[in-house]
Amino acid sequence: MDTHTIEQAAQAIAQADGMLIATGAGMGVDSGLPDFRGDQGFWKAYPPFAKLGLSFVDLANPRWFWSDPRMAWGFYGHRMHLYRDTVPHAGFGILKRWAEKMPAGAFVFTSNIDGQFQKAGFSEDYLVECHGSIHRLQCVTPCHHDLWSAEKTEVIVDQSTFRAEMPLPTCPHCGQLARPNVLMFGDGGWIEDRSMAQEQRMVRWLNEMRGKKLAIVECGAGGAIPTVRITCQTAMNTHNGTLIRINPRESEGPRGTLSFATGALVGLTAIDEALPR
Numbered sequence: 001m002d003t004h005t006i007e008q009a010a011q012a013i014a015q016a017d018g019m020l021i022a023t024g025a026g027m028g029v030d031s032g033l034p035d036f037r038g039d040q041g042f043w044k045a046y047p048p049f050a051k052l053g054l055s056f057v058d059l060a061n062p063r064w065f066w067s068d069p070r071m072a073w074g075f076y077g078h079r080m081h082l083y084r085d086t087v088p089h090a091g092f093g094i095l096k097r098w099a100e101k102m103p104a105g106a107f108v109f110t111s112n113i114d115g116q117f118q119k120a121g122f123s124e125d126y127l128v129e130c131h132g133s134i135h136r137l138q139c140v141t142p143c144h145h146d147l148w149s150a151e152k153t154e155v156i157v158d159q160s161t162f163r164a165e166m167p168l169p170t171c172p173h174c175g176q177l178a179r180p181n182v183l184m185f186g187d188g189g190w191i192e193d194r195s196m197a198q199e200q201r202m203v204r205w206l207n208e209m210r211g212k213k214l215a216i217v218e219c220g221a222g223g224a225i226p227t228v229r230i231t232c233q234t235a236m237n238t239h240n241g242t243l244i245r246i247n248p249r250e251s252e253g254p255r256g257t258l259s260f261a262t263g264a265l266v267g268l269t270a271i272d273e274a275l276p277r
Helices: 003-015 025-031 038-045 047-052 069-085 090-100 193-208 227-239 264-274
Strands: 018-023 106-110 127-129 132-139 178-182 214-219 242-246 258-260
Touching: 003 214, 003 242, 003 258, 003 264, 018 090, 018 227, 025 264, 038 047, 069 132, 069 178, 090 214, 090 264, 106 193, 106 227, 127 193, 132 193, 193 227, 214 227, 214 264, 227 242, 242 264
Parallel strands: 018 106, 018 214, 106 127, 214 242, 242 258
Antiparallel strands: 132 178
């Protein structure tokens, strides 16, 4: 990492009035969560699906809840318990400490469904989960727009096949199958109300940030599904903000981007150590 870039990033954070924190799947790697980048990375985490020739994109599709619900819940049930048991890495604590020092506060925008920011102590009032949350459930039909917590939901998964055992989670209203409130590929049944309300709160906060100094810290967000990167670059342009992009593979950005070709924890730690105490 370039020392000058580290110092520029530290200065941008020290002088900011507010901070937009944005993360993609790479943020969880330092917590020990699997990297699903490419079929090989996914199949390494889920060997039975490699034998079936099913990729992450194949499985992250709502059709399985209709055609093979035990496989659908094997995939999502395993991930739900994995995320529930995972401890957020120290980078979350660094971001939280920075956020608490911002005069105008901070907002989180993440494409991750793992709930790690909440576990790290971030408030849901200042958080956007643009792809939903695996810790919220909805009716698969859906028969209504209610969401409910998955906190007490237990799904037993056969580790040799990654198929869920019966009984599977059901909707408390109609008794039909339930599913995670997660945006999947080709998903016409996802209830977006919660995520839309979160985004509306972020838009109001960003409007209040106009004329103030905004630091944008983006970690682990790739270009394959560029929602997080586009959100950060838009905020950079509309608010004249400073974009700090931390990504081991795709750290480049528009002119003025402070790029760190490293993992989230290493990059955040380097910047934190350069901040005035």
